[in-house]
Amino acid sequence: MISANDPIKINKTIVKNRLTMAPTVKFDYAGADGKVTGKHIEHYRKRAEHGCGLICVEATAVTAGGRFAKNHLGLWEDEQIEGHRSITEACHEYKAVMLIQLNHTGITANPDCGPAIGPSAVETRNPEILSKAMSIEEIHDMQENFLRSAIRAKKAGYDGVQLHGCHGYLINQFISKKTNLRNDEYGGSDENRARFGAEIIRMIRKECGDDFIISVRTAGIEPDVATAIRIGEEYLKAGCDYLQVSTGIEWEDPSVKEDEGHYNKFCSLGVRFHDHFKGRIPISCVNSINTPEQVRYLIENELVDTVDLGRAVLADPAFCEAVLDNAQYKKCFDCPRCQYGPGMPHKCPAKNR
Numbered sequence: 001m002i003s004a005n006d007p008i009k010i011n012k013t014i015v016k017n018r019l020t021m022a023p024t025v026k027f028d029y030a031g032a033d034g035k036v037t038g039k040h041i042e043h044y045r046k047r048a049e050h051g052c053g054l055i056c057v058e059a060t061a062v063t064a065g066g067r068f069a070k071n072h073l074g075l076w077e078d079e080q081i082e083g084h085r086s087i088t089e090a091c092h093e094y095k096a097v098m099l100i101q102l103n104h105t106g107i108t109a110n111p112d113c114g115p116a117i118g119p120s121a122v123e124t125r126n127p128e129i130l131s132k133a134m135s136i137e138e139i140h141d142m143q144e145n146f147l148r149s150a151i152r153a154k155k156a157g158y159d160g161v162q163l164h165g166c167h168g169y170l171i172n173q174f175i176s177k178k179t180n181l182r183n184d185e186y187g188g189s190d191e192n193r194a195r196f197g198a199e200i201i202r203m204i205r206k207e208c209g210d211d212f213i214i215s216v217r218t219a220g221i222e223p224d225v226a227t228a229i230r231i232g233e234e235y236l237k238a239g240c241d242y243l244q245v246s247t248g249i250e251w252e253d254p255s256v257k258e259d260e261g262h263y264n265k266f267c268s269l270g271v272r273f274h275d276h277f278k279g280r281i282p283i284s285c286v287n288s289i290n291t292p293e294q295v296r297y298l299i300e301n302e303l304v305d306t307v308d309l310g311r312a313v314l315a316d317p318a319f320c321e322a323v324l325d326n327a328q329y330k331k332c333f334d335c336p337r338c339q340y341g342p343g344m345p346h347k348c349p350a351k352n353r
C-alpha cells in the first residue's frame, strides 16, 4: 500500500513524500519592487523544515502589470532572482523540492498595476471597462514573459515552475469559453484554447532543459470535468510533468460529487483527473484537506498521487509531521481570515492559539 511517507518521482526528481505545499500568496510580505523579503524566506524555510516534500512558492508575477496588487511577489526582472535564491537555498537544506507559481492576472488585472488584457474583450473587475483583446504579437510577447520568468526561476535554484492555469487568471482565461471568444488559432477548439499554455510549456522545456519540472495548476472543471481533462491532455502532449488540479471559471457539471467525511467537491476534481491520468503523470488534489486522516485516505486508496496543502500548513507547518509521524498540530479552523485578497489581514487564529 502506498503511504503519505512514500517518495514519488516527478520528471527525474524524487520528492521525499506525498505532501506538497500549495501556492498561497503573502501580500503583506513583498514591497512594490516585488522582491523576496526575509519574511518570505523564513515562511517557506519553516514549511520545508517541518516536512513538506515539495513547496510551490506563491503566485509570482511575470510582468509588473500582471500583479494582483502593488505588494505582490515578482520574477519580471533579473534583480529579483537573488531573493528567490535565498528561498530555494533555505528550503533545499531540508530536501524540499522547490517550484514557483508563475502568473499573470490578465483580464482581472488590478488597475493600480496594469491594464486588463486577455484573450478577448470581456467584462473586467470594473463592469464599465472591457478588457483589451490581445493581438497575436501580444500573445507571443506574453508567452516570452512566462519563459523569461521561468529562466530566472531556474537561475534562482528552483527545481521547476508551476504555471497558474486555474482560478480565473490569464492561462485559465484562454481555456474558458466565457472569457475566450477568439476565432483564430488561440480560440475555438479545446486544442486551440489550450495552445497559449501548451506553447509556454514547450518554450520552457526547450530553454530550461529536460530535467526542469513543469507543472500546471490546472482548472479541474471548465465548464465540466471532461473538457478540463481534454485540456490536461494537451498540456501532457506539450511536455507537462505534473498536473495539480484546482478550480476554474465556469462550473456546470452535475457529475461532480464530494465523498462526505473524506474530501469535498473541489478535491474530487483531482480524484477524477487521477482516475483518467493514473500512471501517466502525477496528479494532486487540493481544498480543505486539513486532517491527517484525509491525507491518508486520499493517498492510501490511490485516489491521487500527492495532496496539495494550503491552509493546513499555513495554520501550522507541523501538519506535515502530524501526517508523517503522528505529531501534534494546530488544526485550521476553516475560517475566512486567511482568504487572500490585497489588504486582507492574513491573521490565523489557529497559528496564534
Ligand SMILES: Cc1cc2nc3c(=O)[nH]c(=O)nc-3n(C[C@H](O)[C@H](O)[C@H](O)COP(=O)(O)O)c2cc1C
Residues within 6 Å of the ligand: 022, 023, 024, 025, 026, 058, 059, 101, 164, 167, 217, 246, 286, 287, 288, 289, 308, 309, 310, 311, 312, 338, 339, 340, 346
Ligand atoms: C491566503 C491564501 C493565498 C492563496 N494564494 C494562492 C496563490 O498564490 N496561487 C494559487 O493558485 N492559489 C492560491 N490560493 C488557493 C490555495 O492554493 C488553495 O487552493 C486553497 O486555499 C484551498 O486549499 P486549502 O483548503 O488547503 O487551503 C490561496 C489561498 C489562500 C487561503
